[in-house]
Amino acid sequence: MSATPNAIDAITAPVSSPGEKFFPKFEVTPELTAKAQELVALYPEGKEQSAVLPIIHHVQEEFGYVSPEAMPWIAEMCKSTPIHVAGIVTFYPGIHRKCPGKFHFRVCRTIACALSGGEELLPYICSKMGVDPAEMTDEEPMVVSPDGLWSLEAVECLANCGFGPNVMVNDTLYSQVTRGKIDEIMAACKKELAAERKEAAAAKKEAAAARKEAKAAAAAAEEAPAPAPAPEPETKKPAAKKATTKKAAPKKK
Amino acid sequence: MSDITYKPGKEPHPRETRRIFRNIDREGYDPSIKCFMKDGGYETLKKCLKMEPADITNEVKKSGLRGRGGAGFPTGVKWTFIPKGNTKPVYLVCNCDESEPGTFKDRFIVHQDPHQLIEGMIIACYAVQAHYAVIYMREEFPEAARIMQNALKEAEAKNFLGKNIQGSGFDLQIVLHRGAGAYICGEETGLINSIEGVRPYPRIKPPFFPAAIGLYGCPTIVNNVESLCQVRQVMLMGGEAYAAEGAQRSPGTRIIGVSGDVKRPGVYEIISGSITYGELLYDICGGPRIGRKFKAIIPGGASAKVMRCDEILKDRNPDGTVREMTIFDVPMDLDSIAKFGSMSGSGGVIVMDDTRSMPKVLNNLNRFFAWESCGQCSPCREGNPWMYKLSTRICEGKGSPEDVDLLKSVADNICGRTVCAFGEACSWPTQAFTTKFREEFLALTKPINALKAHSAETAEARKFLTRED
Ligand SMILES: Cc1cc2nc3c(=O)[nH]c(=O)nc-3n(C[C@H](O)[C@H](O)[C@H](O)COP(=O)(O)O)c2cc1C
Ligand code: SF4
Ligand code: FES
Numbered sequence: 163m164s165a166t167p168n169a170i171d172a173i174t175a176p177v178s179s180p181g182e183k184f185f186p187k188f189e190v191t192p193e194l195t196a197k198a199q200e201l202v203a204l205y206p207e208g209k210e211q212s213a214v215l216p217i218i219h220h221v222q223e224e225f226g227y228v229s230p231e232a233m234p235w236i237a238e239m240c241k242s243t244p245i246h247v248a249g250i251v252t253f254y255p256g257i258h259r260k261c262p263g264k265f266h267f268r269v270c271r272t273i274a275c276a277l278s279g280g281e282e283l284l285p286y287i288c289s290k291m292g293v294d295p296a297e298m299t300d301e302e303p304m305v306v307s308p309d310g311l312w313s314l315e316a317v318e319c320l321a322n323c324g325f326g327p328n329v330m331v332n333d334t335l336y337s338q339v340t341r342g343k344i345d346e347i348m349a350a351c352k353k354e355l356a357a358e359r360k361e362a363a364a365a366k367k368e369a370a371a372a373r374k375e376a377k378a379a380a381a382a383a384e385e386a387p388a389p390a391p392a393p394e395p396e397t398k399k400p401a402a403k404k405a406t407t408k409k410a411a412p413k414k415k
Numbered sequence: 416m417s418d419i420t421y422k423p424g425k426e427p428h429p430r431e432t433r434r435i436f437r438n439i440d441r442e443g444y445d446p447s448i449k450c451f452m453k454d455g456g457y458e459t460l461k462k463c464l465k466m467e468p469a470d471i472t473n474e475v476k477k478s479g480l481r482g483r484g485g486a487g488f489p490t491g492v493k494w495t496f497i498p499k500g501n502t503k504p505v506y507l508v509c510n511c512d513e514s515e516p517g518t519f520k521d522r523f524i525v526h527q528d529p530h531q532l533i534e535g536m537i538i539a540c541y542a543v544q545a546h547y548a549v550i551y552m553r554e555e556f557p558e559a560a561r562i563m564q565n566a567l568k569e570a571e572a573k574n575f576l577g578k579n580i581q582g583s584g585f586d587l588q589i590v591l592h593r594g595a596g597a598y599i600c601g602e603e604t605g606l607i608n609s610i611e612g613v614r615p616y617p618r619i620k621p622p623f624f625p626a627a628i629g630l631y632g633c634p635t636i637v638n639n640v641e642s643l644c645q646v647r648q649v650m651l652m653g654g655e656a657y658a659a660e661g662a663q664r665s666p667g668t669r670i671i672g673v674s675g676d677v678k679r680p681g682v683y684e685i686i687s688g689s690i691t692y693g694e695l696l697y698d699i700c701g702g703p704r705i706g707r708k709f710k711a712i713i714p715g716g717a718s719a720k721v722m723r724c725d726e727i728l729k730d731r732n733p734d735g736t737v738r739e740m741t742i743f744d745v746p747m748d749l750d751s752i753a754k755f756g757s758m759s760g761s762g763g764v765i766v767m768d769d770t771r772s773m774p775k776v777l778n779n780l781n782r783f784f785a786w787e788s789c790g791q792c793s794p795c796r797e798g799n800p801w802m803y804k805l806s807t808r809i810c811e812g813k814g815s816p817e818d819v820d821l822l823k824s825v826a827d828n829i830c831g832r833t834v835c836a837f838g839e840a841c842s843w844p845t846q847a848f849t850t851k852f853r854e855e856f857l858a859l860t861k862p863i864n865a866l867k868a869h870s871a872e873t874a875e876a877r878k879f880l881t882r883e884d
Contacts, residue, residue: 204590206504206547209631211612212592219554219593240612253614255786256554256596268555272516273717273779274674274765300786318598318783319516319717320555323674323763324681333557 173248173259174230180310181261185226190235194224198239210241214250218257227258255303255317263306263313265351267291268330272319278338280327286341287314290348311355312348428683428699434668435644436684438528446562448569451530457575459651463538464583471542475646477654479666483520484510484601484639485716485761486836487665487749490646494543494636496626503633507540507548508610511640512594512601514553516717516783517763520670520682521640525552525559529566533589535643537575538650540587543636548589551606554596563591598787602835603637604629605789616791617835639761641670662688662748669762671747673700676707676768685747692752693743696766707768711852712742714752715760717780718840720847721773728755757847773852774859777844778806784841795838798829802845808869809856815865819856823849 425440476491629635678701
């Protein structure tokens with residue numbers, strides 16, 4: 163067989179990105195399916211396909227991007243076909259096929275922002291993030307830093323033209339952005355990350371302590387014949403908490 | 416009205432008349448339903464629900480309200496395009512895609528005063544008897560999406576949405592649908608396709624209005640956010656009172672967004688036609704930055720034709736004599752600027768001063784259009800990257816004088832040959848810039864460049880055709 167993939171294979175081929183470590187891997191859970199069904203129910207009977215964008219948005223929020231594995235599932239949820247979903251995913255610039263960094267920067271490059279110096283910010287942000295501006299092409303407008311913490315994309319008008327240059331970081335819009343403000347924003351992002359890591363570490367510690375306690379309890383139980391309460395849920399809880407903080411990350415700010 | 420105070424530094428200019436923007440940047444105002452109702456919110460709706468739907472349409476028709484999405488079509492008239500004797504469901508879609516560069520008015524409404532839009536939508540839905548409506552919001556408004564979602568819940572809890580609204584027997588569901596960063600989703604038929612979950616390719620006309628065949632093949636009314644808020648305003652004031660104010664052919668207030676090289680850019684709500692472009696830019700926006708002069712104005716969003724500030728415009732007085740003026744004397748209503756070949760569109764005024772290079776500005780716009788073309792029709796799909804390439808070449812000093820004519824001719828050949836109005840939107844800037852600032856384009860070109868190869872491939876192909884000496 164020929165080694166060159168056909169166009170569809172190329173579209174659905176996985177694109178790896180350092181950003182992935184900040185997001186959970188795509189996985190179909192009962193909650194995810196329930197959410198998709200809830201979105202489908204918003205549209206008239208028989209028009210399930212309308213929910214394709216809302217479901218894609220939800221997948222992006224949870225997992226950072228739309229991975230090849232997600233497309234058949236999305237298709238199933240909105241009674242469509244994987245190739246149709248691929249068609250949608252490849253059309254919209256706002257849908258990522260590659261995982262963005264933990265902090266995704268969108269810099270407006272359209273006229274009003276360009277007049278106020280938006281484009282000049284791009285090389286500066288690139289150098290701060292440690293990415294090569296030459297990597298930003300029409301085919302792949304998003305660049306991700308090697309540590310997966312940052313990603314950058316030049317986008318068209320963000321509809322705040324009077325107050326340019328405009329930059330969106332995850333869900334927050336910053337206007338009249340200067341180099342100094344970029345420094346501030348990035349410092350705040352790092353702080354946020356440190357706080358999150360601290361929280362995660364504390365949760366881990368808690369989990370370890372709980373495990374130790376459970377062990378002691380089990381040992382005590384062995385000595386005394388009274389039935390010990392199952393320690394299972396205790397040890398599981400912090401792990402689940404860690405997953406949720408990770409999940410919530412892209413939605414923050 | 417006088418009891419309203421605004422946040423420090425955000426007070427409206429004395430020449431403004433705040434109606435739709437009444438609560439924007441208002442002290443102590445938040446997007447909750449409580450704030451809105453304390454101020455008489457949803458009272459207009461209650462009044463409307465007691466009227467006959469056709470009477471509301473008539474009232475809106477009488478008001479002379481014209482759409483604020485760009486085309487300026489009379490809203491009430493659009494509503495009557497729903498086929499007579501229609502048995503299919505009717506849908507209403509609110510266009511909150513706001514992606515025209517230079518336009519930034521709807522964002523304030525959906526972020527700060529969502530209930531105003533919801534009330535306007537319910538009134539419009541009642542008038543056209545739609546029981547299902549969609550707010551199509553651009554993806555770049557994630558915060559607004561949360562606010563709107565919450566506002567919809569609040570409205571439902573108070574029975575302004577849902578079944579049997581306020582005991583009137585009228586049912587309505589409003590759904591928020593988010594786009595994903597494509598400009599073409601602002602075009603109404605592209606928007607409808609986007610909601611249907613297919614690629615947002617604009618649909619072939621006719622029918623010219625989705626009011627005939629729209630969402631899911633049913634009659635659909637598409638209106639801009641500001642238009643729907645104005646509908647509420649019409650019902651609040653009464654159609655005749657609304658029509659009496661402002662320019663005769665485009666009454667009411669207008670929200671103007673000014674961006675670019677002025678001292679105080681921002682959004683301003685004015686009575687349509689009550690001030691001129693000069694008054695807007697000098698009195699309200701504080702004039703050009705220190706030591707600079709205005710050079711060019713794009714009067715209605717990026718796709719409107721650019722106007723030179725030193726251009727002499729000729730207008731006819733009522734008595735038949737000719738009057739000479741400049742863009743600064745043109746009143747800010749929907750039609751005046753159209754007489755001089757541009758358009759007032761969505762009210763986004765982009766100003767450039769004498770430090771700006773016009774070819775560079777055009778190049779930026781061409782990149783936008785090349786990136787945003789949906790790719791459905793060949794003149795637009797191929798023509799836009801071509802125009803971008805040509806303007807880039809000119810900006811880089813690698814163009815020849817013929818390239819300027821070629822650039823204009825590409826634009827001329829896109830215009831009018833496409834499925835949707837994007838074809839006009841993308842060619843107007845190039846046509847206007849290359850005509851009005853021709854000397855600036857030519858100054859960047861060299862005749863010798865016509866003989867040079869512009870790419871490595873061309874150089875390779877020409878290897879055997881040209882003499883190397
Ligand atoms: C390329 C293109 C982009 C458009 N973008 C928008 C937009 O972002 N927002 C909008 O309200 N209307 C936009 N329109 C206009 C809509 O097609 C439609 O005319 C408008 O929503 C009708 O609403 P109105 O009658 O209330 O003005 C666009 C039109 C075209 C051709
Ligand atoms: S004119 Fe351009 S944007 Fe409009 S349908 Fe054709 S290709 Fe698409
Ligand atoms: S041009 Fe940047 S926000 Fe509109």
